[in-house]
Amino acid sequence: MTLTDVAPPQPRTSVAPRRRARGPASRRQLTAWMFLAPSLIVLVAFTLYPMAQAVYLSLTDYNLIKAAQFIGLDNYVELVSDPAFWNAFWNTVLYAAVVTPVTVVLALLFAVMLNQAFFGRTFVRTAIFLPFIVSLGIIAIAWSFLLDPNIGLLSYWLGQIGIVTEQGWLTDPRFAMPAVMMVGVWKFVGFYMVIYLAGLQSIPADLYEAAKIDGTNPWQRFRNVTLPLLSNQTLLVSVLALIATLQAFDQIYVMTRGGPFFTTETLVMLIYREGFQELRFGYASAISFVLLIFVFILSMVQYGWQRRRAVTY
Amino acid sequence: MKTQHWFRSRRVRGIRVAVVGAGLLALALSGCAGQGSGGGEDGGSADGKVSLTFWNGFTGPDGPALQQVIDDFNASQDDVEVTAEIMPWDTLYQKVLTAVAGNDGPDIIAMSAGRMPQFAQQGMFEGVDDYYEDSANDSAALAPAAIEASVFDGVNYGVPVNFTPMMMYYNKDLFEAAGLDPEAPPTTWDEFAAMVPQLTVDDNGDGKPEQYATALGDHETVPVFMSLPWGTGGGVVSDDGKTSMLGEPASIEALDFWVDLVKNQKASPLGLSGADADKLFTTGKAATEIVGPWMTTGFDEAGLNYGIAAPPAGPDSDAILADVVSMGITSGADDATKQAAYQFFKYWNSKEGQITWSSGSGFPPNRADVADQVTSSPYPAVFGAADVVDRSKILLAGVAAGGTIGETIFWPTLQKALNGQGTVEELFSAASEKVQAELDK
Numbered sequence: 001m002t003l004t005d006v007a008p009p010q011p012r013t014s015v016a017p018r019r020r021a022r023g024p025a026s027r028r029q030l031t032a033w034m035f036l037a038p039s040l041i042v043l044v045a046f047t048l049y050p051m052a053q054a055v056y057l058s059l060t061d062y063n064l065i066k067a068a069q070f071i072g073l074d075n076y077v078e079l080v081s082d083p084a085f086w087n088a089f090w091n092t093v094l095y096a097a098v099v100t101p102v103t104v105v106l107a108l109l110f111a112v113m114l115n116q117a118f119f120g121r122t123f124v125r126t127a128i129f130l131p132f133i134v135s136l137g138i139i140a141i142a143w144s145f146l147l148d149p150n151i152g153l154l155s156y157w158l159g160q161i162g163i164v165t166e167q168g169w170l171t172d173p174r175f176a177m178p179a180v181m182m183v184g185v186w187k188f189v190g191f192y193m194v195i196y197l198a199g200l201q202s203i204p205a206d207l208y209e210a211a212k213i214d215g216t217n218p219w220q221r222f223r224n225v226t227l228p229l230l231s232n233q234t235l236l237v238s239v240l241a242l243i244a245t246l247q248a249f250d251q252i253y254v255m256t257r258g259g260p261f262f263t264t265e266t267l268v269m270l271i272y273r274e275g276f277q278e279l280r281f282g283y284a285s286a287i288s289f290v291l292l293i294f295v296f297i298l299s300m301v302q303y304g305w306q307r308r309r310a311v312t313y
Numbered sequence: 314m315k316t317q318h319w320f321r322s323r324r325v326r327g328i329r330v331a332v333v334g335a336g337l338l339a340l341a342l343s344g345c346a347g348q349g350s351g352g353g354e355d356g357g358s359a360d361g362k363v364s365l366t367f368w369n370g371f372t373g374p375d376g377p378a379l380q381q382v383i384d385d386f387n388a389s390q391d392d393v394e395v396t397a398e399i400m401p402w403d404t405l406y407q408k409v410l411t412a413v414a415g416n417d418g419p420d421i422i423a424m425s426a427g428r429m430p431q432f433a434q435q436g437m438f439e440g441v442d443d444y445y446e447d448s449a450n451d452s453a454a455l456a457p458a459a460i461e462a463s464v465f466d467g468v469n470y471g472v473p474v475n476f477t478p479m480m481m482y483y484n485k486d487l488f489e490a491a492g493l494d495p496e497a498p499p500t501t502w503d504e505f506a507a508m509v510p511q512l513t514v515d516d517n518g519d520g521k522p523e524q525y526a527t528a529l530g531d532h533e534t535v536p537v538f539m540s541l542p543w544g545t546g547g548g549v550v551s552d553d554g555k556t557s558m559l560g561e562p563a564s565i566e567a568l569d570f571w572v573d574l575v576k577n578q579k580a581s582p583l584g585l586s587g588a589d590a591d592k593l594f595t596t597g598k599a600a601t602e603i604v605g606p607w608m609t610t611g612f613d614e615a616g617l618n619y620g621i622a623a624p625p626a627g628p629d630s631d632a633i634l635a636d637v638v639s640m641g642i643t644s645g646a647d648d649a650t651k652q653a654a655y656q657f658f659k660y661w662n663s664k665e666g667q668i669t670w671s672s673g674s675g676f677p678p679n680r681a682d683v684a685d686q687v688t689s690s691p692y693p694a695v696f697g698a699a700d701v702v703d704r705s706k707i708l709l710a711g712v713a714a715g716g717t718i719g720e721t722i723f724w725p726t727l728q729k730a731l732n733g734q735g736t737v738e739e740l741f742s743a744a745s746e747k748v749q750a751e752l753d754k
């Protein structure tokens with residue numbers, strides 16, 4: 001699954017000498033490089049180069065048209081004292097802290113429920129997975145309509161049971177963030193559910209049989225068999241979900257544009273605003289780099305913490 | 314717990330794959346590099362014509378009118394061929410800089426004159442002062458405010474596409490239903506405030522009115538709210554664009570008046586975008602809306618029985634918010650492109666061009682001398698009436714930080730005030746300092 005799962009390189013002596021003798025080392029290396037080349041070219045051209053470029057740009061004052069002016073760490077100094085940055089930072093943390101666990105828990109819940117055989121199971125599975133296939137932009141537009149205070153179906157239904165918001169759900173500072181969070185969960189839960197489903201189906205049935213013979217109840221079986229054996233999936237799902245939520249953008253851009261008064265502005269929204277609206281690409285790059293470091297650190301911590309619980313078969 | 318080797322490990326041996334993947338990738342990469350022709354700076358074409366790409370955001374019923382003028386221009390001579398690319402304004406603002414930087418941009422760009430300084434400051438536009446110096450272009454006939462709107466730092470970067478005051482549309486049926494005279498729309502703030510209790514109707518008493526006195530947007534909208542401080546002699550910035558005025562008592566007084574009207578008297582729903590406001594008036598849920606002539610067709614199609622009047626005047630000033638859309642030439646244009654663009658500008662603002670544009674779009678003509686020839690539609694005459702044009706004022710003219718001041722300071726602060734997150738005075742006094750900081754940058 002990850003690089004660290006690959007066996008460490010064997011010491012030279014253990015490499016079969018006869019095989020090596022077949023051809024010169026350079027040729028064998030060439031073969032290896034040729035296999036690696038496609039991935040490496042993509043990686044360098046579309047990941048490493050842009051990343052290096054972004055780091056360089058973060059040290060400049062750059063607007064796309066005039067040449068970039070090198071200004072050292074000025075962007076980072078400004079960033080530390082920029083209330084807009086800290087607002088976006090804490091919004092991002094809040095978004096990730098709520099959406100990640102809710103998504104993962106719901107995905108697990110759905111997966112366990114939909115792993116049982118019942119009539120219409122395929123339909124329910126599809127219904128939950130469907131939002132993941134649809135573009136987030138389209139989803140966000142659809143939800144904006146549903147939540148519209150004047151023509152929205154959902155607003156109407158809520159109004160029927162006595163829940164009215166005088167202004168729209170998306171422009172009320174109390175509800176805007178929960179609304180974009182809900183759409184984020186709704187969109188991604190199906191994808192993680194499918195990963196969990198795959199995990200569930202790979203748990204051998206004899207474990208459950210053994211547990212039953214031992215006289216366990218369903219909750220104990222879930223707690224002691226299902227959950228531990230799903231920890232690989234949980235690691236994958238929670239790392240993916242965390243990275244995705246820290247980069248929340250589409251639904252926020254379409255539904256609220258970061259408003260009302262920046263209550264839903266996340267770091268990626270801020271990067272977009274500083275870059276493409278304020279035309280400050282250097283500053284936007286600096287924020288991107290800070291976000292990159294933040295995501296990297298959190299992912300590593302999460303990985304290190306959860307890997308100890310990983311199961312190997 | 315016992316772990317099992319239930320995955321059957323499979324050793325794949327002896328595979329020799331031709332590196333098809335790498336080959337395909339190389340093709341794909343070279344394909345990327347090969348793009349980027351078309352449009353851009355070269356401008357020339359096979360038949361010797363200069364072809365110009367013209368980006369603009371006239372997506373509404375005004376789009377066909379714009380296309381008509383361009384078609385007429387293309388047919389009128391053999392040297393220049395203008396092609397319009399129409400897209401929503403916000404898309405245009407987002408795309409334009411990357412397109413120009415990538416040498417794949419348009420030759421002519423239309424945008425609100427209020428946004429132009431920001432892009433001019435980034436070096437995106439060529440100065441067009443020599444266009445105005447050439448008396449053959451007949452610029453003297455144009456409304457001076459329309460010309461001045463695109464001046465930034467002493468250089469004019471644009472030629473007006475249109476100039477339009479925002480007028481108050483009011484729903485006569487709703488006025489009548491409220492027991493008001495449908496031929497007597499409010500003329501002052503106080504008259505309007507007095508009508509609010511009659512025009513805002515909460516039938517079922519759930520605290521959310523079914524009908525509002527007006528539809529006043531607080532984000533992504535025509536900046537009517539931003540212009541309201543003019544009414545008491547205040548403003549967002551001073552006329553020279555150097556000093557913030559948001560914290561001045563006059564501005565606070567005006568904002569206080571309107572925030573109270575919207576928030577406490579429920580004169581308008583909170584959180585409306587421009588599109589929401591239009592929708593509200595179109596569906597008969599708002600009795601008034603202050604907006605430009607581009608909505609006329611939509612209101613007609615909705616079958617509204619409406620009147621158009623000047624927006625209510627403030628106690629100290631009756632200034633009317635006006636907007637100018639200007640067209641500029643992207644920087645780095647060669648001389649042939651520039652001259653071709655000038656030819657088009659001249660045609661656009663000629664009598665002929667303006668009559669076609671005005672008749673088709675409902676915008677008032679840029680030149681007063683053809684106003685009486687626009688007879689196919691009544692609206693250009695209403696919006697272009699002399700007393701209306703004389704009262705017209707342009708918001709944040711020539712202020713490079715104009716876009717930023719609106720998007721990141723004024724609207725968010727207003728939303729805070731409307732949501733009761735502080736008093737108008739403390740919120741806008743703090744905002745005023747931020748505005749000053751932007752102006753000083």
